Every structure is written in structure tokens, then in C-alpha cells.
Amino acid sequence: MTQAIELNQVWKFYGDYAALRDCTLSIQQGSCCALLGRNGAGKTTLLRILAGLTNFQRGAVSLFGEKPRAEKARRKSGFLGHGIGVYEDLSARENLHFFAGITGRSNIRALTDTWLERVGLTRSANMPVRQFSRGMRQRLALARTFIHSPKILLLDEPFTSLDDRAIAMLSELLAEARQGGATIVLSTHQLREALAIASHVALVENGRLRHAGERTQEMLDDPALLYRIYTELGTQ
Amino acid sequence: MNIMREKLIIALAGAAAILLAYNLYNIFLVLPDEIAQGYMYRIIYFHVPAAWVGMIGFFAAMTLSVLYLAGGNFRYDSLAASIVEVSVVFSTVNLVTGSIWGRVQWGIWWTWDYRLTSQLVCVLTFAGYLMMRRAIDEPTQRARLSAALTIFGCFNVVIVWKSIEWFRNNHPGPVISFRTGGGKMDPAMEHMLFLNFLALTVVATALTLVRARQEATAREIDSLRRAAHV
Amino acid sequence: MTLLVQAFAVARKDLAIELRTRESLTAAGSFAIVILLLFSFTFDPFSDESNEFGGGLLWLSFAFAGALVFNRGFARELPNECLDTLLASPLSGAALVMGKAIANFAMLLVVELVSLIVFGIFYDVHWLSESAWLSVVFALATWGVAILGAVFGAFTVNLRLRELMLPVIIYPLMIPLLIAAIELTNAVLSRQPLSGQMQWIRVLIASDIGFTTLAWVLADTILVN
Numbered sequence: 216m217t218q219a220i221e222l223n224q225v226w227k228f229y230g231d232y233a234a235l236r237d238c239t240l241s242i243q244q245g246s247c248c249a250l251l252g253r254n255g256a257g258k259t260t261l262l263r264i265l266a267g268l269t270n271f272q273r274g275a276v277s278l279f280g281e282k283p284r285a286e287k288a289r290r291k292s293g294f295l296g297h298g299i300g301v302y303e304d305l306s307a308r309e310n311l312h313f314f315a316g317i318t319g320r321s322n323i324r325a326l327t328d329t330w331l332e333r334v335g336l337t338r339s340a341n342m343p344v345r346q347f348s349r350g351m352r353q354r355l356a357l358a359r360t361f362i363h364s365p366k367i368l369l370l371d372e373p374f375t376s377l378d379d380r381a382i383a384m385l386s387e388l389l390a391e392a393r394q395g396g397a398t399i400v401l402s403t404h405q406l407r408e409a410l411a412i413a414s415h416v417a418l419v420e421n422g423r424l425r426h427a428g429e430r431t432q433e434m435l436d437d438p439a440l441l442y443r444i445y446t447e448l449g450t451q
Numbered sequence: 452m453n454i455m456r457e458k459l460i461i462a463l464a465g466a467a468a469i470l471l472a473y474n475l476y477n478i479f480l481v482l483p484d485e486i487a488q489g490y491m492y493r494i495i496y497f498h499v500p501a502a503w504v505g506m507i508g509f510f511a512a513m514t515l516s517v518l519y520l521a522g523g524n525f526r527y528d529s530l531a532a533s534i535v536e537v538s539v540v541f542s543t544v545n546l547v548t549g550s551i552w553g554r555v556q557w558g559i560w561w562t563w564d565y566r567l568t569s570q571l572v573c574v575l576t577f578a579g580y581l582m583m584r585r586a587i588d589e590p591t592q593r594a595r596l597s598a599a600l601t602i603f604g605c606f607n608v609v610i611v612w613k614s615i616e617w618f619r620n621n622h623p624g625p626v627i628s629f630r631t632g633g634g635k636m637d638p639a640m641e642h643m644l645f646l647n648f649l650a651l652t653v654v655a656t657a658l659t660l661v662r663a664r665q666e667a668t669a670r671e672i673d674s675l676r677r678a679a680h681v
Numbered sequence: 682m683t684l685l686v687q688a689f690a691v692a693r694k695d696l697a698i699e700l701r702t703r704e705s706l707t708a709a710g711s712f713a714i715v716i717l718l719l720f721s722f723t724f725d726p727f728s729d730e731s732n733e734f735g736g737g738l739l740w741l742s743f744a745f746a747g748a749l750v751f752n753r754g755f756a757r758e759l760p761n762e763c764l765d766t767l768l769a770s771p772l773s774g775a776a777l778v779m780g781k782a783i784a785n786f787a788m789l790l791v792v793e794l795v796s797l798i799v800f801g802i803f804y805d806v807h808w809l810s811e812s813a814w815l816s817v818v819f820a821l822a823t824w825g826v827a828i829l830g831a832v833f834g835a836f837t838v839n840l841r842l843r844e845l846m847l848p849v850i851i852y853p854l855m856i857p858l859l860i861a862a863i864e865l866t867n868a869v870l871s872r873q874p875l876s877g878q879m880q881w882i883r884v885l886i887a888s889d890i891g892f893t894t895l896a897w898v899l900a901d902t903i904l905v906n
Contacts, residue, residue, distance in 0.1 A: 230525070230590025232674035255680075266769040269906055272523055284901065286683075286771045294769035298762025304698045313694050317687055317772045343701075359766070369769075520902060576853040583850060586840045592906050596836055599899045600850065603832070606891055607854045610884065614857040617880050621864065 217279075219244040219367055219398035220265060225274035227260055227422075234260050235271070236422045242398055242415065244366075247389070249413035249430070250402040251441060257422040258402035259371055265400060266294040266369045278367055290319060293365030295373055299356035301344055307331060307355050308340040311362055318363035330358040334384065353381040361388055368392060370401040374408050386412065406438035416441065456660065463657035470650035477643060485640070491555045498548035500648035501541045502570060504655050506608075508538030509577060513605040516598035525670060526663075528594035531601060532584060533662035535577050537655050542574045553625065562625035565616045572611045576604045590670050684776045691772070691780025696787060698757065705753045705788055713746040713796045717803055726804045735806055736866030740859050742796055743789065744826065748848050750788050751830030754781045755838035764838065764904075774900035778831050782896070785827035793819055806870060814869045821885040822862035825892055829854055832896045835903045861885045 220242040227235035235257050242248045250258045263269040264276060267283035281288035294300075301310045311327040320326055331337045334354040344352060353376075360368070368389070374382055389399060389412055403409040410416070410430055417427040418441050426441060434440055478496050485492035512531040519527035546567060553562040561567075580600050587593040636644070699705055720738050724730060758764035767777055797815075801808055808815060833851045837843045861881040868878050875882070 300766030
């Protein structure tokens with residue numbers, strides 16, 4: 216089975232402080248890996264390394280055999296961080312047009328129209344995002360993330376602050392992406408939502424990967440199981 | 452390793468003290484006055500070597516910056532930042548002594564001599580570097596941006612020198628020069644110039660090592676603070 | 682070439698936002714005009730010296746007004762974490778910085794044109810007949826200033842006291858460009874032949890090539906932590 220993402224003994228330092236320590240993880244193509252852990256554990260740092268937003272000092276990282284900062288890797292990946300990543304002063308159409316353009320896609324106009332319709336923003340397509348409601352912005356962010364049909368999806372706490380409609384839309388998009396063979400890595404605090412869609416889990420604590428493996432029925436029945444076994448809480 | 456560094460710093464400080472004492476004795480009590488400028492010419496023994504130490508320091512910092520970017524070793528960043536700080540001080544000494552010399556030679560505190568003006572631009576460039584370092588808390592970001600700025604700064608230094616020299620050729624003004632009558636420098640005086648350059652280099656090296664040790668300690672404290680807050 | 686295509690996409694996006702909001706252009710244009718006004722109190726604006734001082738006057742106005750443009754350049758990417766989105770996209774760091782520089786260049790040219798018109802009126806300087814040579818000088822010098830503004834906008838985007846740090850760092854680096862631009866502009870306004878000023882053209886070209894190359898090579902280093 217092809218490994219879409221490979222981390223091999225990765226260390227990330229801020230000065231002398233190790234934010235990630237000796238992380239080794241392989242994520243198969245087509246799987247959905249939920250990154251779990253407390254605040255400050257290193258989930259976001261790990262995700263940002265995969266997205267090419269942060270460098271690492273030791274080890275090796277590859278996305279389909281390419282380094283994270285390589286253009287080929289970023290062409291195949293889609294990133295959704297805490298911010299929605301769209302410009303307030305441009306319209307929805309202009310935003311999608313711009314982001315589709317820099318991902319090197321052709322038929323940008325058709326692609327933009329398709330995705331505006333998909334996320335229910337056709338009627339508001341020419342309004343500046345500044346005038347959008349929160350829900351509309353979230354849906355536009357999803358369109359921006361998925362518009363170039365990425366093979367790897369990197370999502371940082373995607374369910375946080377999404378309304379119900381956006382959560383449903385995201386779940387549908389993720390399911391569709393997985394059916395199309397995409398690989399998904401998402402960091403989250405929302406255990407139930409994440410475990411429901413994840414095929415694999417990885418637990419990060421104090422910069423180390425404490426556990427990485429398939430999601431089991433036990434985890435579905437008792438979402439806090441991993442935390443109890445592998446973190447300090449379990450030793451008390 | 453730390454003990455070795457401490458011993459080296461003490462040895463350098465000791466050597467600098469001896470050299471400086473010897474030089475000062477010779478400069479003020481042994482060497483004769485210069486024909487045209489009299490007693491005042493002695494300022495050259497600090498003015499010119501300070502400029503050399505500063506300029507060499509900036510380019511050494513650029514080399515260390517490139518090494519940091521290539522390998523990510525923080526020792527290079529600590530040394531580069533320390534050298535820049537010390538070089539800014541020595542370049543400022545060059546500016547102040549140049550100003551005093553201008554006041555004596557031309558009657559004005561600032562003559563817009565092209566070398567002094569270029570040196571002022573260097574000091575301002577690298578003072579900006581030091582200010583930028585203070586504005587960044589995260590050590591890796593600080594090291595990375597400092598390295599990039601040093602490279603830009605040193606490239607600019609080369610163009611600045613030529614530009615200001617050409618500007619002054621178009622708009623002539625007072626030139627601070629030792630050789631008011633033209634001709635070569637007396638060999639004994641030239642010898643002292645290089646000897647004091649050596650003394651100031653040893654002083655600069657000792658100060659750089661002390662400062663680099665402070666940088667390393669600050670980084671260690673930062674990492675402990677981060678670990679404590681997690 | 683992908684880099685240029687991506688850079689122009691970024692520049693088009695920035696200019697589209699600027700045309701809609703007119704934040705930078707209005708502020709920079711007004712500031713440049715205020716500086717031209719203030720300078721009128723420092724020497725006799727009707728004297729023949731206007732031709733000799735004109736270059737300095739104009740380029741200092743552009744340099745100071747430019748800071749307002751440069752500050753907005755990367756600051757525009759901060760809301761909604763757009764900068765992260767751009768860096769995670771296939772857009773290279775070099776293309777992003779070049780794109781910002783192209784947008785800066787276009788905006789500065791607009792500010793410069795408006796300032797030239799106002800300068801001509803305020804100081805009774807007839808520059809229209811020299812507009813061909815002025816265009817060459819302005820294009821070369823403005824590119825150097827624009828690329829510096831883009832690079833150091835990237836430097837300072839995540840810093841504390843960004844608006845303070847940018848001018849402190851950028852102005853010493855701009856000095857050779859400004860000297861060359863001022864000398865050449867004065868020569869053109871005084872109707873002197875530029876054949877005697879070739880060293881300044883060389884300074885502009887060397888600075889443009891040098892800063893652009895450094896920006897291209899160091900873009901990812903500056904932008905990605």
C-alpha cells in the first residue's frame with residue numbers, strides 16, 4: 216500500500232526547545248488519520264510541517280515522495296487552518312478564482328462556478344466576503360480548500376466553530392474525498408466527530424507520538440480511552 | 452567546553468590589556484607629533500583601526516549568517532549577533548573620533564566626508580538589525596531573519612560606499628585625511644596603526660565571546676520557559 | 682515561466698483589493714503631497730533652485746510615502762490567516778514576494794505621477810518635455826524601492842511594532858537607490874545630458890539586480906519559520 220505521508224524521526228525546535236521529538240509516522244494513501252492531543256501537545260506544529268508552513272530541524276518528511284515545501288507536494292495538498300484563508304475585500308468568485316489560479320488548475324471559471332454552487336454561494340458570488348455571514352465564510356473556506364481536488368487534506372481543528380450546515384458539508388466533502396482516494400490528516404479536540412470518520416488515530420503528547428494505529432471499536436465506544444492509557448492522566 | 456571558553460576569554464582580555472597598555476604608552480609618550488596636524492593626529496590610531504574592526508566584523512557576521520542558514524546551528528547565530536553588536540560599537544567609535552578630528556581639522560563637527568557618511572549608513576543598517584532582534588521572541592525566527600538581514604546589509608554596504616564616494620566627487624566637501632601634505636605615512640606610525648588594529652581586534656574578539664555566551668544562556672532560558680508553560 | 686505567472690496573479694489580486702479599498706494609494710498620495718507642501722517652507726519655491734532640489738524633494742516624498750504602501754503589502758495577508766493559506770499553496774515564496782513587489786511598483790508609479798504633477802505646479806518646474814528620460818529613471822529606481830518594500834514587508838509582517846520596524850530597517854538600505862535617483866532626476870530636470878551620469882544608472886541596475894536576486898533566493902527563508 217502506498218504511503219502518502221511519511222515522517223521519519225522528525226524533531227522541531229524553537230530555539231533549544233523541542234516542540235516535536237523523534238516523531239515517526241506513516242499514513243497510507245486513502246486513510247483518514249485523526250491527530251489527537253491536548254493543547255500545546257504539538258498537533259498543530261506537526262500539521263504545519265506537513266503543509267510546508269514550518270520547517271523542521273531533524274529527520275525527514277515526505278508527501279508522495281516530495282518534501283513538504285516542494286511545489287509538487289503543495290499542488291497535491293489542501294490546507295485548512297484556524298483562519299478561513301479568504302480575502303474580505305474580494306468577492307467569493309474572485310477569491311476562488313485567485314486560489315484556483317495559483318494551484319495551476321485550468322478551466323478556472325467553470326471550476327469556480329461549480330464550487331460556488333456546491334457550497335450554496337452562487338447568489339452571493341459577487342458580494343465582497345466582508346458582507347458574508349459566518350456560515351457563508353466557512354462554506355467559502357471549504358470551497359477554497361477543496362477546489363483543486365487535493366490528494367492530501369490537512370485540516371487543523373476543522374469542526375471547531377463550524378455551524379451545523381458547514382459541519383454536514385465538510386463531512387460530505389471528506390467522505391467524497393476519501394472515496395476518491397484522498398488522504399486526510401485532521402487535528403481535533405472533538406473526539407467523537409473525528410473518530411467517526413477516522414480510519415487511524417495518532418496521539419501526540421509533549422511533542423511525542425504516543426500512539427499511532429488503526430481506529431478500533433473500543434475507541435469508538437470510549438473516546439477518552441487513548442488519553443487514559445497513554446497520557447499523564449492515565450498514570451494518576 | 453564552557454571552562455575552555457572562560458579561559459579563552461580571560462586570556463584574550465589579558466592579552467588585550469597588555470597590548471593596549473603598550474600601544475597607549477607608545478602612542479602618547481614615544482611617537483613624535485605629525486608635522487601638519489600636531490598632537491591631534493594620534494586619534495588616527497583609534498579612528499582607522501576601529502573602522503577596520505567594524506567592517507571586518509560585519510562581513511564576518513554575514514559569513515556566519517550564511518553558515519547558520521546552511522546548517523541551522525545556533526552557535527553561528529549567537530556569534531553573528533555578538534559580532535554585529537561589537538562591530539556597531541567599534542563603528543560608532545570610528546564616527547565619534549572622526550567627528551572630533553573633523554572639528555579640529557575643519558572646525559565643524561560633521562564634514563560629510565564620504566567614508567564617515569558610509570560608515571554612518573552601516574551603523575544605521577546594523578542598528579536596525581539589533582532593534583529587529585529585540586522585537587522577535589522566538590529564537591529560530593530571530594536567527595533566520597537576522598541572517599537574511601545581514602546578507603542584505605552587507606550587499607548594501609558595498610554599493611553604499613561607492614555611491615557616497617561618487618556623490619562626494621560630484622559635490623566636493625571637506626575630507627578628513629591624515630595625509631594633508633600628500634605622500635606616505637611614516638613607517639613607525641604605520642606600524643603602530645597595525646599594532647593597535649591588532650589590540651582592538653583582540654578586544655573585539657573577547658567582547659564577542661562574552662556576548663555570544665549571553666546569547667546562548669538567553670536561548671536556554673527561553674527553552675526552559677517554553678517547557679514550563681506547556 | 683511559472684514564477685512570473687504566479688507573481689502576476691498575486692499582483693493582480695493586490696491591485697484589485699487596492700482599487701476597491703484605496704487604502705494605500707489615498708494615504709500615500711496625500712502624504713507625498715503634504716511633504717511637497719512642507720518642503721516649500723524650506724526654500725524659495727520660485728527660484729531656479731527648484732530644478733536642483735527637485736530630485737531630492739521628489740524622491741524623499743516617494744520614499745516616505747512608499748512606507749505606507751509597503752506596510753500594507755503583507756499586512757493585507759494577516760486577516761483570516763491568508764498568509765498561511767498562500768504559503769501552503771503551490772505559490773513559491775519568491776513568487777509571493779515578486780508579486781508584492783510588482784503591486785508596490787504599480788502603486789508607487791501612480792503616487793509618483795500624481796506627485797510629479799503637483800510638484801510641477803507647486804514649484805513651476807516643466808518636466809513634461811523630459812518625460813522619456815524621467816520614465817527610465819523612475820522605472821529603474823522605483824523597482825529597487827518596490828522590491829525592498831516587498832522583502833522587508835515580509836520580514837516585518839509577524840514582528841511586534843511592525844510599522845516602526847519597517848522604516849528603521851528599510852531606509853538605510855534604500856540610500857544608494859535614492860542617491861542615484863536624486864542625482865539622475867536633478868540632471869534630467871536641469872536638462873543635463875545623462876551621458877555624464879552613467880555611474881548612477883549602473884548603481885540603479887546593480888541595486889535592482891542585487892536586491893531582486895537576494896529577494897528571490899531568500900524569500901522562503903524569510904517567510905517560512
